[in-house]
Structures are given as structure tokens and as C-alpha cells.
Amino acid sequence: MLGQMMQVPLLVSSQIEFAARYHAPVDIVSRGVEGELRRSTWGRTASRARQLANALTRLGVRQGDRVATIAWNTDRHLEIYFAVSSMGAVLHTINPRLPLDQLRYIVDHAEDSALFFDTTFTKLAQFLSQQATPVRHYVAMTDAAHLPDTGIAGLVDYEGFIAGESESFDWPRLDENTASSLCYTSGTAGFPKGVLYSHRSTVLHSYAIALPDALGFSARDTMLPVVPMFHVNAWGVPYAAACVGARLALPGPGLDPPNLVDLIEREKVTCLLGVPTVWHALLAHLQATGKKLTTVKKAGIGGAAVPPRMIQAFESHGVQVLHAWGMTEMSPVGTVNWLLPRHDALSDDEKLALKCKQGRPIYGIDVRIVDDENQVLPHDGKATGHLQVRGWWVVDRYFKRDSDDARHGEWFDTGDIASIDPDSYVQITDRAKDLIKSGGEWISSIDLENAAMSHPAVAQAAAIGVAHPKWQERPLLVVVKAPGKDVTADELQAFLATKIVKWWLPDAVEFVEALPIGPTGKVLKRQLRETFAGYVLEDPPTSTPA
Numbered sequence: 001m002l003g004q005m006m007q008v009p010l011l012v013s014s015q016i017e018f019a020a021r022y023h024a025p026v027d028i029v030s031r032g033v034e035g036e037l038r039r040s041t042w043g044r045t046a047s048r049a050r051q052l053a054n055a056l057t058r059l060g061v062r063q064g065d066r067v068a069t070i071a072w073n074t075d076r077h078l079e080i081y082f083a084v085s086s087m088g089a090v091l092h093t094i095n096p097r098l099p100l101d102q103l104r105y106i107v108d109h110a111e112d113s114a115l116f117f118d119t120t121f122t123k124l125a126q127f128l129s130q131q132a133t134p135v136r137h138y139v140a141m142t143d144a145a146h147l148p149d150t151g152i153a154g155l156v157d158y159e160g161f162i163a164g165e166s167e168s169f170d171w172p173r174l175d176e177n178t179a180s181s182l183c184y185t186s187g188t189a190g191f192p193k194g195v196l197y198s199h200r201s202t203v204l205h206s207y208a209i210a211l212p213d214a215l216g217f218s219a220r221d222t223m224l225p226v227v228p229m230f231h232v233n234a235w236g237v238p239y240a241a242a243c244v245g246a247r248l249a250l251p252g253p254g255l256d257p258p259n260l261v262d263l264i265e266r267e268k269v270t271c272l273l274g275v276p277t278v279w280h281a282l283l284a285h286l287q288a289t290g291k292k293l294t295t296v297k298k299a300g301i302g303g304a305a306v307p308p309r310m311i312q313a314f315e316s317h318g319v320q321v322l323h324a325w326g327m328t329e330m331s332p333v334g335t336v337n338w339l340l341p342r343h344d345a346l347s348d349d350e351k352l353a354l355k356c357k358q359g360r361p362i363y364g365i366d367v368r369i370v371d372d373e374n375q376v377l378p379h380d381g382k383a384t385g386h387l388q389v390r391g392w393w394v395v396d397r398y399f400k401r402d403s404d405d406a407r408h409g410e411w412f413d414t415g416d417i418a419s420i421d422p423d424s425y426v427q428i429t430d431r432a433k434d435l436i437k438s439g440g441e442w443i444s445s446i447d448l449e450n451a452a453m454s455h456p457a458v459a460q461a462a463a464i465g466v467a468h469p470k471w472q473e474r475p476l477l478v479v480v481k482a483p484g485k486d487v488t489a490d491e492l493q494a495f496l497a498t499k500i501v502k503w504w505l506p507d508a509v510e511f512v513e514a515l516p517i518g519p520t521g522k523v524l525k526r527q528l529r530e531t532f533a534g535y536v537l538e539d540p541p542t543s544t545p546a
Helices: 012-022 042-059 075-086 100-110 119-129 158-162 199-210 237-244 257-266 276-289 308-316 341-345 348-355 445-453 489-496 525-531
Strands: 027-031 037-041 066-070 090-093 112-117 137-140 179-184 194-198 222-225 247-250 271-274 298-301 320-326 333-336 365-370 385-391 411-420 426-431 436-438 441-443 458-468 472-481 508-511
Touching: 012 042, 012 075, 012 199, 012 237, 027 042, 027 075, 027 257, 037 042, 042 075, 042 158, 066 075, 066 100, 066 119, 075 090, 075 179, 075 237, 075 247, 100 112, 100 119, 100 179, 100 194, 112 119, 119 137, 137 158, 179 199, 194 199, 199 237, 199 333, 222 237, 222 257, 257 276, 271 276, 276 298, 276 308, 276 458, 308 320, 308 348, 333 365, 341 348, 365 411, 426 445, 436 458, 436 472, 445 458, 445 472, 445 489, 458 525, 489 508
Parallel strands: 027 247, 066 090, 066 112, 090 179, 112 137, 222 247, 222 271, 271 298, 298 320, 472 508
Antiparallel strands: 027 037, 179 194, 320 333, 365 385, 385 411, 411 426, 436 441, 458 472
């Protein structure tokens, strides 16, 4: 017997229309490329999205066509998000930090028919226009007064492109499994792979991340997504914000700490979202200037492990850190860290240790760990294995691929090594490719890095394995000192000896001005391994893995 309920498809168009119908006057504040602060609303965003859909239809864009963007987090980018997917085309957000060969590759692979770009990225648009790519139409996301002289044939400005178009558009009633957007992985190993999201997966992900035990969004929030809209759809924040009618403060290119603090305080932001590298700079700025975050209540942090010191720093401002984990292949959120009621009795140190884990699965995601033979391991907080996931917004296969090695039956192998405790808290111990194997035992680079970054003179740290004739590999710690602070290798070694087991101690410490950061804000371990290839330990190891 089937239920007798309405069959209404889960579509992105329903999100923007809901926001327009029930949250029309709610602010969308955006920092523009020219530095101006623009103000819109959910009602105006919906109207302009319909205008854009009409303009794209006039241009010849049809259902299933891929429309690319190279753009910051702005109101215009938000309009493109909803217009393209709602009309049945596929939004392809491009990370401008990718190398040119990868940029060219994904535009070709996606078969993008049109490209919208912020004028910051004019040179990238020019580069693509000079290649034999499938892109036929270019739109600069500005007005006529600021349209750059690019030499790109047929280039038009965004405001002129939608001017005069009707604010009415009948969004098609699509099958909810229709593709809505396309994101490519960061390409840390080979060329990027495409992940093609559906309307159904996008809407379900929006519901899930808004739940109280996930990121907890509501109409009372003013959200500042520093995580880029060109990276995994800004963690799904634009869609979820529309569903709950939250205010959005979009930073555009103003990602430096002074601009962020100004926007946070000016707009009374309550919720921050971004990767640790961004918040490291913000917290350092706050400490140097003596300023405080007066309105922020929570900060969703993901993309890399959150150091304990960062959690403590945010908490000193009265900000609750929501340590989250996910990946492009998961739309991206999979786990979020909230303490359970029974943890209230824990000491502050015990709570901090728990908060450093990546959290518990949110509804719609299932997790497990397996050994090298794909045998399921216990969730006892001790066993570590390959982390696998399945769920409503997990990739089935990569774009234009029939099958993938990452699939194990109905499970997707994330490439992470993790443990899962009896309360289902996931703790990522490393990426499988970043583990350091010493004397047949594994050393977690994440734990070693977090221990190093708890030293007040260490701003950033990265641990990699270097070859050793006896132990196979030993850890090399690469460190960036905090501004105005100093520490020697011996002092840091002595400090680490109080934090980690003896045989995990790095055999050498190298100080650098900066760590290589990839397109998504993560440290590029592969580049570090290349930089220190052939590294020779000056002294024999003082400890053994025994």
C-alpha cells in the first residue's frame, strides 16, 4: 500500500521562491569587487534570478547546459546560483586558484557553454577565451561603467545583460534527480574530478545542515560564509539560508581580517563559516588590535582539522566552535561536533579533547571504518581504519565516469583514516596518503601538528614523513612562527615531549616563512614532500617506535 501524499519534487527553485514568499524583506549584504557595500533582499534576489533566467533563455541556454562562474561570494553570484539551477541548467562553480592547465581541463570536461566572472578574474576569462574551449558566451559580473577592456568577443556586463528582462519566469517542474550543479575536486592528486549534484541531494543537504545538531541555521541568524561559493557551493549555505530566511553578509573579495571584522561588526553577524587558515588570520588580527567579536555566537569550521588553540581562542570571544567534516563528494557536510548532555560533567580539558574530533554524523549520512581488506572495524575509539560513507547526498560516481575505485559496494571510501568512538564521534587521524609510517607503526600528522600549534610561538605547522634507512620514515615538522614570537627547534622538541608519545617526536624541525596553501585553504603536503625530497636527517633518531 502506498501513501496518499502530494508528490512535490525537491527543487532548488522551491528554495528561492520560499525565501521570496516568506522572507522577502530580509537583507542580503554584499561587498562588491569595487569595494562598495551593496544591499539586496531575498525578494529582490528572486526577482533578479528570474530576470537572469530570461536572459539566459534568450541567449540559448537550455536545460542540462553547463553555466560556469569564476566569482566571489556576492549578491550577483547568489542570483546566478538560483537562476541557473532553477531553470534546469547546471551551475558549474570554478575555483580560480586552480593551475591554468586544470582550469582549462575542467572547462573542457564540463563542456561549459557560458562563463560569468568577477572582474578580479578578468585574466582567467581572457585565458579561456584564447583557448579552444566550448565557452560561447562571457558575462562580466559588473555594470557598464566598470566593464573591463578585455578583447573578449561579445563580452557583456551583468547588469546590462539582465536589464529589461521580465521579473517573471515559470520555473520548470523538473524531476528532482535532475542535475543542479557541478563542482570539481581540488585536484591534489591528478586532474580534478567532477561531482554532479542533483536538486534532490541539494535540498536534502540544505534541510540537514540547518538542523539544530548540525549547523543550526535559523531566521534569527546573520551568516557570513567565508568559505567560497566557488568551493562545494559554499558548503550549501546559500541554499540553506534561503530555506530558513537567514540574513547573509557576503564578503566578496574582502577576505582580509580588517574587512571581515568590519563586516562582522557592522552587520551584527551571528554565524561564521570557513576553513582554519582564514580564522587563524582573523584571530591573530583580533589579538593584535584588542578587538572583540561582540555578536558572533557560533563558527562552523571545516576543511582541515581545527587546532585546540583555535577552539579556545574563539571561546574566549564567546563563540561556540562547530567542528565539521565533509568533502566535495558529500555536498559536503557529513559530521558536526556538538557535545551530548552527558558530556556536561566532563572537565574543560576532556571537553576540549572531544571538541577536537570531527563530530557525529548528521541525519542522512552513515559512516564506518574498515581495514585494508575492507573488513568492518569496531566503533570503540581505538581501532583506526579507512573511513567510508554512504547517504542521500554522497556521490555515486564521478561525472563522465561509469565506475570508480573509491566505491566499495554501497560505500564510498573517503581517503581518510579515522577512528569512531562508542558515541559515534569521528576522529580523522590523517589522510591515507599523509600518514607517516615509522618502524611499522603509524604516526598521525594531524595530532603532531596540533601539538606543535599549541605552542604560543607557532602559527602553523605541517608534519611530513622523510625517508629513513632503519625506520622507513620519520617525521619532519615544518613550522611557521607566530608574528613577533621566537622558538628554537630544541625548545619546540622539549615542548612536544610533554604533549605526545616519545617515538612520535619529529627527528627534525624546519622553520619557513609560509606553508604552501592549496585552492581550498589546505596545506599542500605533496608540495612539501617535493620541497623536502631527499632530506637527510642530520642526527640519528633519539627514539624508536618501540
